[in-house]
Amino acid sequence: MYITQKHISRRTVLKGVGVTMALPFLEAMVPARATFAQARGKVRLAAIEMVHGSAGSTAFGIKNNLWAPAAVGREFDLSPGSLAPLEPFRNDITIVSNTDVRNAEAFTAPEIGGDHFRSSAVFLTQMHPKQTQGSDVLVGTSLDQYYAQRFGQTTAIPSMQLCIENVDQAGGCSYGYSCTYTDSISWAAPDRPLPMIRDPRTVFDQLFGVGATPAERQERRTEDKSILDWLGTAVTRLNKNLGAADRARLADYLEDVREIERRIQQVEAAHSKGEQRELPGAPVGVPDSFEQHVKLMFDLQALAFASDTTRVFAFKMGRDASNRVYPDSGYKAAFHSASHHQDRDERITDFAKINKYHISMIPYFLEKLKNTPDGDSNLLNNTLIVYGSPMGNSNVHNHKRCPLFLAGHAGGALKGGVHHKAAAGTPMANVMLSVAHLLGMDDFKSFGDSTSAYDLNTVPATTAAAE
């Protein structure tokens, strides 16, 4: 299904080194006929984490609506704040402001100050990480993994984990926290953090196979197919003189051979039906520019969703205490220093520019999903995106009034186009619990420190949000 090729010449690759490398393949990747029957009703999940909270979580930011709009309900105005870039998709988003991530707070004296190194692990688990630098890390199973473990097993890849910033898993991070808490938002079990992949090429290879061009991937697929074909006969030949236990083992092995064959056949069958999907030339490595890198990762997610290669992504767009500069944001201070704005109004306003810049990446993804047919609908309708940060006011490292919004309609389960302002002290976990319900895990009674599910579909009366 991935063939019709758009070959990127070696010259382009050469030029691309150290420069930018966009993958403008959106139009071309839309299938000729959209009949992804097998994917119908299966909601895709993209859980995106940004670090360092938001300018809108400060007193000044709340007053000036730097994150949460002034009005709840449908008639919200995004223009004053960081969420302004989402205006074209206002009917597709569900903003839940004013929730707290209490499990990211310090519980004991030695934990005080370690917020940067513990928060990320809390975002999708809403559990409190055990302070340790050893291998005995412990937090909770993350939402994306609950979903992948329950529903992701029918796709080729149950879930994938992506990140933008360099990770450093060796040894401990600061304040006695293992770096895995800082580096991974995705936990297959309370003690099993999943590594996040930074290199788009690795993501690409895992999703679509090795090769820089469609022709090359096709060639490798053909080779693999002929080898898999042959393995059947080769194993049968061997079987004759082996014991029963060994024969049973080889039978299992042949099942795996057939499973891989089936995957290749799926790809080829879609191809022969004319459901051609164009893949760009495989990315070389990590682009230098934040924007290029993020967009490339969104391209890959959209493509994986469209081809139903996987239905679950966890995407970590930042890393705590990173001093990356976002020159295109209009504010040139380093991210971490900017987040410590000393509660000065003008610096908070500047910090909001960085938040806004991060949000400005999202419409690219939403648009791509909206333009991709999926079943009788489109991918945006069948996807649920969670975007948020487990920190609130980064200047004081608190975890109150944290940024959070949902996008997409979870296959129709989420209406969207609404701003909820949670009652003071509402755990973000309440929203996560509702997200679990939206994803079909309606047997979840609680999640992390949740107190109840959050009603996301009832539109609150359109009034100015009282403060």
Next chain:
Amino acid sequence: MLKRFVVAGVLALPFVVAAQQSPASAAASSAASARQAPVAKPVASHAPASTTMLPVEQTALVKQYCAGCHSERGKAGGLSLAAFDATTLEDHGETTEKMIRKLRAGMMPPSGARRPEPAVLTGLAAAFEGRMDKAAALKPNPGSRPFQRLNRAEYANAVKDLLNVDVDVTTYLPPDTIGHGFDNVADAQTFSPTLMDGYLRAASQISRLAVGDRQATATSTTFKIARAASQMRRVDGAPMGTRGGTSVVHTFPADGHYVFKTSLHYEPLGGLAGRNTMTAYGLTEQVEISVNGERVALFDLNTRMSETDPKNSLELTTPPVHIKAGPQRVTAAFIQRLDGPVDDLLMPIENTLADVSITFGITMLPHLRDFVVQGPLDVTGVSDTPSRLKVFSCRPTNAAEEESCAAEIVNKLAAQAFRGAPTAADLQDAIKFYEQGRKKGGFEPGIRLAVQSILMSPRFLFRLEEQPAGIRTATYRIADEDLASRLSFFLWGTAPDAELVRAAAIGSLRTSAGVEKQVRRMLADQRAEALSTRFGSQWLRLQDLDKIFPDYLLYPQYDDTLARAMKRETELFFDSIVREDRKVTELLTADYTFVNERLARHYGIPNVMGSAFQRVALPPYRRGLLGQGSILTLTSVADRTSPVQRGKWVMEVLLASPPPPPPPNVPSLDVVKANEGGKLLSTRERMEEHRKNPACTSCHKVIDPLGLALENFDVTGAWRIKDNEVPVDVVGELYDGTKMDGPSGLRDALLKHSNVFLTGFTESLMTYALGRRIEHTDMPAIRTIVRDAGKSNNRMSAFVMGVVNSPAFKMGMADVAKQRRATDVVR
């Protein structure tokens, strides 16, 4: 006291009594031995020399001393001996072997409980052993397992042997499950589509690297530099005059242009101390990229570089550099501008990035964080690489020669890959793939596809052992070819070489002299270091060292470089026992070890310079494995030693008697405060607080003294006399009551049970050699190995030969339509 003597005397009647026993019982027993001698005359050739007691007496002993706790109601340790009847020992092999183990270790009856004279207990153990061994001799059971597949290490080694190409298999194959301590246990080797997919990707990529890839397109490979890797000294492989960074051998798929990138951690100065070299002394730090020792780029660092400045960032990128295909050593490192890196008044610590937590950006020295090789941006050709020289044993000069040359190449590679003669069908299949590839791209692509198919063949990936046709007996001798593979994977961790294959082919592995000749040759070969790096390393659990990261504020001298030196020390030490064919007990007692400058300084050993390891003599307290940093660190936690972990390690690894798991809901030691009413507490004192809970005491009084004897070694294995300002107390009692004082005392106490240690060692060696769990039915064979090795002064080679000559190693069990194993159906 008197009563106890009387009981012992009566019960000891039938024994041949050791000299130190009381004269009364000695006299009685000599009389008795005449009476019962015919009963227990050992039949099996390997049965113990001593005579044994009557079953009825064995039963009486067990009833008297064991069944009190091991009762129907008490079931101590989950075992009831209420119905014990020594006449049916053989029918309860598993229980009997458990009893033997506890008796031999001196763990039962527990200290403090009523127990007979030691000689009575050893006599009982010997009697049990004699019975079990005799039964085994009459009905040998070599055991069985499903076939093994190549694990990561074996796959990489086999590929290296076959194609002369180094591959990082971790990119392709999922991690190996460790079962029963080792990564090659067949039952733990599951299959999955992920594995299958990994094999496919590996075969495809490796065949391209081996033959050279004219279609290669740009990809990037990132080598991470551990944050805790010291940047103070030259790393192995880097050019002289450099410090820090990394040096790796990277296999380039084709001739062409490549770009190298490296980036700095946080900032360019090494803020806390290194800053001075750049600012005060007016020196410029430089980073050099070199290929095979030749400089291809040199970067001057400047003080204004910053991760927040895209135009003067911390990432250094070379222009495209032309590089030839094949393995080339590439290095990114700093130029060493000063001997002393920093200010003399400030004692520099080796962990050059230890202080990262004080605030970001402060480092002792500038630090490289990763090294990226990107390319090829274009392909200019494929030069002859070591792997091409190996693969292309002939080169057709015209089309007519292609077919025969292809046949020659395929024949050679298949024979080596399949560890024995390929069948006609095997060759035909590979040739078919050659033809498929040739049609598309010509001779070389044809060979490449044939190589890919060989790497995917079940005969390469799996160590299949065929049953001889038409066997009638329950057990059979495995095929010579399969024996050669077993020997090779056991001793070398890779496929057999040509000589071993030939020895198998001409039948010389059928005689024990022929086998011994090969084993001696193999042990002398360089590849036998796999016994140390694969077997020894896993037996001692050195892989756990990667999981421990001592608190950098308490142990700033610890970093990744030191950890690797510790691991290497233990590997070299184990290797020396193999190479020099020393006594296995020297693992506990040897008065030497191997250190480099860094480790020597850590141990306080003077006059060792440079990064190369050298043999040094040791003071008594540091002798043997129990004085090695690797083991002492991997049994610690970040901010304190863990006598429990150390004790548990000793019990599990050295005594092969794992303690039972702790009951649930036990508060951890960390809950016990490090000070009490203003008084600082040592780890020992905190443990004693913790142990006041009676539910814990019964096990911990066995485990803890073993670890407490090592309290003179801190978290990183450095010598200390105080812990948390409290003088350390290393006096304790072994579970059998032996007094121990410090590491030497622990060692002596363990040597009293050297038979237990050697038995445990042999069990592990067998597990690794066979790729399966050791069952109770294997114990007679293991006892034979230990006994025979004792006659050869417990030399390492005697244990290796013992394993190789054991029925389990040489024999197979005829197929009795078996149930599928649990691991096969889980999915």
